[in-house]
Amino acid sequence: MGPFIVYRGQGMLNDEFMEIHNNIGGLLSFNSFLSTTVDLNVAMKFAQRSVGRDGKTSVLFEIEVDPMLTSTPFASLNNVSYYTKKEEEILFSMHTVFQVVQVKEHNDHIWKINLKSVRNNDLQITRLTEQMRREIGEGSTIDRLGRLMITLGEIEKAEAVYELLRELTPEHDKKIFAWIRNQLGYIKYKQGCYTKAQEFYKDAREIQEKMRPSTDIDLAVTYSNMGLLYTNLNDTSNALLYHQKALEIRKKNLKVNHQDLATTYNNIGLVYYERQEFSTALSYYERTLKIYQEILPENHPWLATAYKNIGLAQISMKERMTGLNNLCKAMDIRKMVLPSNHPSIASICCSIGEVYRExxxxxxxxKFYEEALDIEKKAPKINYSSLAMTYYKISRILNELKQYDNAVKYAELAVQSATKSSTPNDEDAKKFVDNFERLQTKL
Incomplete structure (x- = not known):
């Protein structure tokens, strides 16, 4: 494969743009997975979205890629029907390094930045890339793509990938069919559609249980996902039951420091955290962290999850500063390796914001709540339950700052967002309405 050109349009903070503008001949590294397109017109549309926005510069990246030079993995997504009509997308792995060749004003208030690929010899980045390759590396090409989309937080794209895989899979291939149902269940869980997720998991579990022991590893994944679902439904008894089932299988089949065992310990910790048994939760989180530190690169996103959960448990045990330190570790890792609009970054922003509020x-x-809100509002499919909670939290802060007009505005947005949720929570909805009515009396 010879050299080729791809494009990317986006808005950049003015300070970030000036750093590139003043770095002609220098290197530029994208911290997360990089989505580009071979279609210039598509990239221009993305660039034009930021024209005229305060504090931002609209840029068009034109990137010359030489596969013989770069060791960074990239993949064309054109063979998946979901993308073909959209962007003709080329996806590069995290921390791809390019040289800045030229920066000049293009047209319509858009700046054009010419880049070309170079070798990346950063050992830590290489370790992380290879680790994530191994995690996503099993299964068919389409399955690997679906897993990658889930990792990136691109849940709607992941759903399209697995729907395509479902169409392509023969009905008699029960093992693959069950795996697809499990993955679709997880996608529905991430979308907040818990009833539909439960249906998919039930289908997957029934098939896998009939095919044991050949499906044990996949069945453990389904049990684990069911445990997460029940945790979110506040059914901690069933959550613990399914996590223990997953743990039993994994202890029999995996090494003592396998990442899936660590993840199971983490999930059990989540159940105890939900039960407000914080010291027990912390002990499971610490077991998780110990394994992750042994086997994962220090900038792996799963380490961020471990630090976050440890931090939240410590904060709940009134160890606020120690907990905040761990939350900040989690934030640093996530911002380093995940796309800037990843929902996990919004989640950690809210957690840190809550500590400062307390x-x-x-x-x-x-400041942290606003950052979370900005990410949640830009999501391809908005999670209205999460958005409503963020609006509610901002309204409380504005109330403390005596900015009552704005507090009422955000409180009303919380109420409105809650009514749009696909998984309404009556307790939260009442809390939002009470907050709105209480704040109105202060006007």
Missing amino acids: TGDYSTAF
């Missing part, structure tokens, strides 16, 4: 630092809390 300590009375309302301005800092507001």
Whole structure:
């Protein structure tokens, strides 16, 4: 395969743009997976979205890629029907390194940045890339693509991939069929569609249980996912039951420091956290972290999850500063390796914001909540339950800052968003309405 050209249009913070503008001949590394297109017109449309926005510069990247030079994996997504009509997308792995060749004003207030590929010899980045390749590396090409989309937080794209795989899989291939149902269940879980997720998991579990022991590893995944679902439904008894089933299978089939065992310990910790048994939860989280530290690169996203959960448990045990330190470790890793609009970054922003709110630092809390809100509003498919909670939290901060007009506005947005949720929570909905009515009395 010879050299080729791809494009990417986006808005950049003015300071970030000036750093590139003043770095002609220098290197530029994208911290997360990089989505590009071979279609210039598509990239231009993305660039034009940021024209005129305060504090941002609209840019068009034109990237010359030489496969003989770069060791960074990339993949064309054109063979999946979901993308073919969209962007003719080329996806590059995280921390792809390019040289800045030229920066010049293009047209319509858009700047064009010419880049070309170079070798990346960063050992830590290489380790992380190879680790994530191994995690996604089993199964068919389409299955691997679906797993990658889930990792990137591109849940709607993942759903399209697995729907395509379902169409292509013969009905008699029960093992693959069950795996697809499990993955679709997880996607519905991430979308907040818990009833539909439950249906998919039930289908997968029934098939896999009939085919044991050949399906044990896949069955453990289904049990684990069912445990997560029941945790979110506040059914901690069933959650613990299914996580223990997953743990039993994995202990029999995996090494003592296998990442799936660590993940199971983490999930059991989540159940105890939900039960407010924080010290027990913390002990499971620490077992998780110990294994992850042994086997994963130090910038792996799963380490961020472990640090976050440890931090939340510590905060619940009134160890606020220690907990905040671990939350910040989680934030640093996620911002380093995940796309800037990944929902996991929004989640950690809210957690950090809550710590600052509890300590009375309302301005800092507001900053983190706003960052979370910006990510949630830009999601391809909005999670209205999460969005409503963020609006509610911002309204509380604005109330503390005595900005009552804005507090009422955000409180009303919380109520409106909650009504759009596919998984309505009556307790939260009442809390949002009470908050809105209480704040109105202050006007």
